[in-house]
Amino acid sequence: MSAEALVNGALLGGLYTLVALGLSLVFGIMRVVNLAHGIIVIAGAYLAVVITRQVPVDPLLTFLVVGPAIFVIAALTQRLLLQRLLGQSLEAPLVATFGLLLVGQGLFTFIFGTSPLSMTAPWAQSSVNVLGMSILTLNLVAFALAVVVIVATQLVLTRTRFGTALRASAIDPATASTLGVNINRMHALTFGAAAAIAALAGIVYGTGLSVNPSDALPLLVLGFTVVVMGGVGNIPGTLVGGVLVGIVAAAVGGLIGPVYSPIAVNVLLLILLLVRPRGLFVRTAPRKPRAKAPVNEEVAA
């Protein structure tokens, strides 16, 4: 177990952050967990694969096409399908997004088969020397992208009128709506932006590692683990959560064996749900001696 492996794991946590951020945004603002989130990551990767096969460009550049494309598809799906289900039962959006997951998996298996695909880029294979440690460039790129996206998201949410409206629509949709915020439009934009960020994660994922349709559910759980660790709707927390998950995965992979690091991420989620279900950074209210309050999630973002 070397420091090198841990640092690489921490930086790869940037990728986990990118996977998780969209999930956190949608959960925080729409109160919906998008079970199809993992398949959107994979959709981004596959779209980039298709483009790089036709035009020999750097995979990251394909985001200029893939991002807007996924944004539009996701926003339309939200507007035409999910929005109608939001007011109904709690299960309805879960069932619908699970259906989308199955459709996506079926579609991608139909088009691309089940064998893993990946893209090549000059920066994905090389490594640089930092303080005597060999750091994979891919991990540096993933981390840098994560920092940029996190800072941008946080600035949009806290420093713009749009972000204020978005937060208002998350905290109190009824009041925000009477003050002129178009809730449906906010939700569609959030869903689209979350999907575009997931697609970016997919491009990095497909370049450094490889994708196949059955990764969708493990990616969803990975993203959710990061979200729970950082705290729902806590944008900077997502970055910290991603890095911590990256370190845990690397540590378990180095100490016990690489086969166990995917298991470790899932075990980590169970442990978190058991001991810190609201995230690592949430101050718990002083416990009242008797009556336990019913579970009410904090309103996020």
Place this chain on the structure above:
Amino acid sequence: MIGSTRRTVGGVAVLLVILGVLLYLPGHIGRGPQEIILNLLIWVGIAQGWNIIGGIGGQLSLGHSVFVGAGGYTLAMLMIQSGLGWPLAIVGGGVLSAVLAWLLAFPLLRLAGVYFTIGSSAVAIIALGWMVTWEWTGEARGLNIPIDSLPGRNLKFQVIAVLAVLSCIAVYLVLRSSFGLRLMAVRDDEGAASALGVSPRRVKGQAFVLSAFLTGLMGSAVAINQASIEPYSMFSLKWTVTALVMVIVGGMGTLWGPVIGAFIIYYLVDRSLEDQPVVQALLSGVLIIAVISLAPGGVVGLARSGYAKVRDVARRSRDAATPATSTANVPEVSERV
């Protein structure tokens, strides 16, 4: 129990008559149809197990493959390692799954619905990853149960019929019990239910354990049916996904929904698309999206609202004929089962 005891006894009696017919079948029908009904019964049992927590309890579990696998592996290990007979080994499979669910309820049921859904899928991923590398249970190679210690073809059919009908009876009794009412109250409005003194975590936990017990029994049945088991099929997510699709299409939280759903999905869809698993997955996805957005009650829900409409029309025409007698239209309490 809620409602009249006589009605409950009557309902159970109907299910027992169906069981009687099923027990009579082997030997009186062809090999092919018997095989189809056997598989259908396995799916009915698994769908009903999922229905208790997913349909009646409204907690979408993506982890039920764990209980199918745990049931099957427990049966196989008990029979191979300790030479236990299959009847007790089946019970062992159910009990181990129930204990597992009781333990898992601590992390999974701490927070509201979605945490349960994703946490349970994490459990499914852990279980598959673990079983593939666990030496004691034969790693990826799996286990072979000695054929001569297993029941024969006809007895096997009867055992699985008993288990499937048992899970239907369990669902029926839950729907007609005060426990079921508490569970549905928590599903429909957790805050209101807990304000009325129902502990959501406790009720959901009990439903989860019962659901896992029935699923574990069915998992044992699957192992008896296959004789040789391996982790990739026993702990496959396909168990959960198919059961979920069956329950949603048939009608969540109803007695006949999972039975109808199992028939539609297994007999009409999966068997006719056997060589095209990709189309199966696509169709399942489209089907549940369509059902949840157009007819959230599934087939049973559609049938009920259709029946209510017909009854309304009939009553209105009767009222029109004799307007003096029925001025006060007391809304009827709708029957749930």
